[in-house]
Amino acid sequence: MTKEMTGAKMVVQALKDQGVDTIFGYPGGAALPIYDEIFQQNDIRHVLVRHEQGAVHAAEGYARSTGKVGVVLVTSGPGATNTVTGLTDALLDSIPILVLSAQVPTFLIGSDAFQEADTVGITRPCTKHNWLVKDTDRLPAVLHEAFHVARSGRPGPVLVDIPKDVQFASGTYTPPKPSTSHYQPRQKGSMEEITELVAAIEKAKRPVFYTGGGVINSGPAASQLLRELVDATGFPVTSTLMGLGAYPASGKNWLGMLGMHGLYEANMATHGCDLLINIGARFDDRITGRIDAFSPKSTKAHIDIDPSSINKVIKTDIPIVGDVGHVLEDILKVWKSRGRKTDAEALVKWNRQIDEWRKIECLRYTPSTTSIKPQYALQRLEALTKDRKDRFITTEVGQHQMWAAQFLNFEDPNHWMTSGGLGTMGYGFPASIGVQMAHREALVINVAGEASWLMNMQEMGTAVQYNLPVKQFILNNERLGMVRQWQQLLHGERYSQSWSEALPDFVKLAEAFGAKGILCKDPADLDDAIMEMLNYDGPVIFDCLVEKHENCFPMIPSGKAHNEMLLGDAETKGAIDAKGSVLV
Numbered sequence: 001m002t003k004e005m006t007g008a009k010m011v012v013q014a015l016k017d018q019g020v021d022t023i024f025g026y027p028g029g030a031a032l033p034i035y036d037e038i039f040q041q042n043d044i045r046h047v048l049v050r051h052e053q054g055a056v057h058a059a060e061g062y063a064r065s066t067g068k069v070g071v072v073l074v075t076s077g078p079g080a081t082n083t084v085t086g087l088t089d090a091l092l093d094s095i096p097i098l099v100l101s102a103q104v105p106t107f108l109i110g111s112d113a114f115q116e117a118d119t120v121g122i123t124r125p126c127t128k129h130n131w132l133v134k135d136t137d138r139l140p141a142v143l144h145e146a147f148h149v150a151r152s153g154r155p156g157p158v159l160v161d162i163p164k165d166v167q168f169a170s171g172t173y174t175p176p177k178p179s180t181s182h183y184q185p186r187q188k189g190s191m192e193e194i195t196e197l198v199a200a201i202e203k204a205k206r207p208v209f210y211t212g213g214g215v216i217n218s219g220p221a222a223s224q225l226l227r228e229l230v231d232a233t234g235f236p237v238t239s240t241l242m243g244l245g246a247y248p249a250s251g252k253n254w255l256g257m258l259g260m261h262g263l264y265e266a267n268m269a270t271h272g273c274d275l276l277i278n279i280g281a282r283f284d285d286r287i288t289g290r291i292d293a294f295s296p297k298s299t300k301a302h303i304d305i306d307p308s309s310i311n312k313v314i315k316t317d318i319p320i321v322g323d324v325g326h327v328l329e330d331i332l333k334v335w336k337s338r339g340r341k342t343d344a345e346a347l348v349k350w351n352r353q354i355d356e357w358r359k360i361e362c363l364r365y366t367p368s369t370t371s372i373k374p375q376y377a378l379q380r381l382e383a384l385t386k387d388r389k390d391r392f393i394t395t396e397v398g399q400h401q402m403w404a405a406q407f408l409n410f411e412d413p414n415h416w417m418t419s420g421g422l423g424t425m426g427y428g429f430p431a432s433i434g435v436q437m438a439h440r441e442a443l444v445i446n447v448a449g450e451a452s453w454l455m456n457m458q459e460m461g462t463a464v465q466y467n468l469p470v471k472q473f474i475l476n477n478e479r480l481g482m483v484r485q486w487q488q489l490l491h492g493e494r495y496s497q498s499w500s501e502a503l504p505d506f507v508k509l510a511e512a513f514g515a516k517g518i519l520c521k522d523p524a525d526l527d528d529a530i531m532e533m534l535n536y537d538g539p540v541i542f543d544c545l546v547e548k549h550e551n552c553f554p555m556i557p558s559g560k561a562h563n564e565m566l567l568g569d570a571e572t573k574g575a576i577d578a579k580g581s582v583l584v
Contacts, residue, residue: 002174007136008033008167009119011100014143016043017176021045022053022437028100029073030115033167034256035073046176047437047466050458052079056086056157057456059097061434064521067219068148070097071433076104077115080161081122084143085424087157088126092421093242094217096155099123099148102221105165106134128156129183134163144176152568153185154306155217163232172173185305189322189330196302197277197318198334204275204355205346207235210258210287211422213242214280214304222325223413226279229332233342234270236354238266240281241405242420249409255354258333259287260556261402264362264565265354267554270295271562272353277301280324283313284421292353293561303327337538362554363406372523374400374475374546378407378447384530390442391415392435396428396452399481404447426455429472433459436468443471443534450476450503450543460513463539471533472541477548478503485551489566490558506543513539521545 005013011034015023024047027035038046049055052456059070074080078100097491104113111116130150131142146158153168182379201207209230215222223246230237230253237247238255248253256263258270270276276298281287283302288294294314301318320327335341365375385391386409392410394417395401401418410416411439417435419427432446448451453474459572463470484498507517516536520529520543531541 002172004170004175006033006168006323007139007162007458008037010035010136010139010171011143011162011167012041012044012171013173014015014140014176015071018069018144018147020044020069023071023073024049024058024062024434025073025210026052026055026075026079028079028102028115030076030104030164030426031073031079032074034100034102034162036245043222045437046073047433047462049430049433050461051456052082053085053463054433056083056090056097056099056458057424057427057430058434058437058459060086060090060093060427061394061417062438063097063434065097065414065435066438067414069147070095072097072099073390074099075102075115076119076379077117079115079117079450081117083159085422087123089419089422089424089427090157093212093419094155095157096150098106098150099157099159101159101161102133103161103163103165106163108167109163119159126157127159128486130159130161130289132161133166136166136169139166139171140174145181147288148179148181149183152183154214168265185323187305187323187326189303189327191334193318193320194327194330195334197320198331198338200299200301200318201233201335201340202341203215203343204235205343206273206350207275207277208232208255208269208273209235209237209277209279209515210239210270211230211237211241211243211246211279212281215243215246218280218324220413222328223247225325225328225332229328232332232340232345235342236269236284236351238262240284240287240420241418243281244405244416245410245413248411250411251328256321257405258426258562260289261406261552261554263406264360264554264567265357267513267556267562268357268564269354271362273298276300279328280304282309285313288313290559291554295562297495306515311428328368333517354489360567361563365550369523369546369581372521372526372544372546374550375407375479376523377475377526377544377546378403381445381447381528384409384527384534385445388443390439392417392439392442393443394418394428394432394435394444394446396446396448397423397425398452399485400447400449400475402552403475408447422476426450427452429456430459432470432472433462433468436470437466444469445471445473448472448474449476449481450474450506451480451500460515460539460541461508464514467538469538469540471534472539473533474506474541474543474544475545476503476506477546477550479548482552484549488549492577506541510541515539515541517541517543519543519545
């Protein structure tokens with residue numbers, strides 16, 4: 001039924017009709033009519049963040065851990081411009097979020113009014129689509145369309161800019177209808193191309209499934225179909241940073257993560273395979289390394305719902321445009337109908353070769369009894385939390401992020417939230433708040449570096465205000481760790497601006513916010529300190545002082561191929577030559 005109401009009331013009603021239960025935001029003059037409507041209802045929780053960038057990252061964490069659209073509400077001018085980093089992060093990582101930005105009244109647009117900015121112009125490059133609504137009667141349709149665009153096809157961020165006079169004015173509200181939008185991404189893949197891929201699967205001697213965040217974005221069914229296909233064929237499977245959890249880390253065919261800091265066996269298998277099946281990944285440069293040397297002798301298939309991703313970076317032999325879940329379902333049907341064939345004898349040989357690569361033990365490091373190695377800290381965190389089915393991990397960006405991907409194991413999708421494409425320092429803490437708001441009883445841990453964490457440290461106020469028991473597990477090396485590592489390896493050990501000479505006392509900082517602080521610097525105390533963190537029913541800052549100059553290996557140097565990894569501390573130090581031999 002249509003109803004007469006103000007634009008501000010339309011916003012709240014549209015959120016309710018779209019099933020929204022939580023929004024993240026920060027008020028300001030241009031947004032006050034909407035905030036007034038929020039005050040007068042109890043169905044939608046509003047989380048008051050301390051910075052608009054934090055609101056968007058929190059919405060990303062909420063969206064990534066639930067599969068729903070995350071919603072943000074901000075005011076005009078700086079409120080809107082502060083969302084740009086988060087919007088770009090969500091665009092690159094395909095996270096569905098909706099930013100509702102207030103705008104100055106329509107009659108002031110273009111006059112350089114107080115807190116005016118060209119929000120639509122500024123955010124056009126970092127959203128899937130955006131709208132400036134100047135007519136209150138158009139507002140309901142635009143809001144419902146925004147949700148459709150955000151969650152459909154390759155998910156991503158959208159923005160609706162709403163002038164203040166449109167919020168005050170009255171119009172006719174229309175509930176959402178079955179979508180008649182012109183935006184209707186292709187769901188089903190071409191059966192001709194799917195059949196061609198199945199024929200390649202039947203003949204492959206050295207196959208690899210290369211999976212990405214698109215598997216998770218497609219929904220839980222896609223992850224289940226991937227597991228069925230991998231286990232039925234016996235093909236090895238690897239994943240990008242964003243795809244961790246789509247296939248369980250305990251699975252017998254799991255190779256671990258591939259790419260710049262991926263595992264030796266995953267990178268070598270990708271380099272040496274004869275059939276590479278990309279499922280929901282975009283051939284990012286952190287994965288491909290040197291493009292002309294990427295998986296040089298393989299037939300390449302690419303399954304992606306975004307047609308612009310096909311052949312964008314790597315030439316594909318078998319392109320399949322469609323939703324991952326639908327395509328995997330059809331692949332399984334066709335493969336089963338043709339007799340479930342694979343080259344079993346060749347697969348035995350291939351798996352033997354992979355087992356030889358596993359023997360390198362590329363994550364090996366030199367332990368210490370006097371200082372905490374960051375790898376050891378994460379191994380102990382994994383050991384003490386792995387049985388928690390409700391464990392969710394977020395990260396900041398840097399060495400700690402890569403170590404977390406290497407040493408923490410994920411059995412299910414939507415339990416790992418990190419900034420992949422943009423590499424946004426400051427992402428993890430607010431993202432953990434968004435995850436905890438969605439899963440109030442869950443264990444939510446943000447693995448952080450001290451430099452990244454400080455970028456949005458103000459959100460500690462949000463965590464305390466809403467009594468969110470998020471655990472901030474800071475691997476504190478008093479350095480910009482990844483920057484320092486690159487300076488050591490690539491810039492002659494000239495450490496330009498890669499450390500801070502004025503770090504806070506994190507225990508006192510936690511206490512100043514009304515949270516718990518824990519300091520640990522002795523490996524012998526680590527387990528007890530982690531258990532103290534886990535058992536505390538409230539937000540915690542865990543300051544784990546780690547080895548200052550530990551490097552993150554394996555590492556593919558920029559411009560090198562997958563078989564030219566640096567192995568570092570794994571005893572067999574050095575690079576790998578073109579034949580896979582270790583150069584000590």
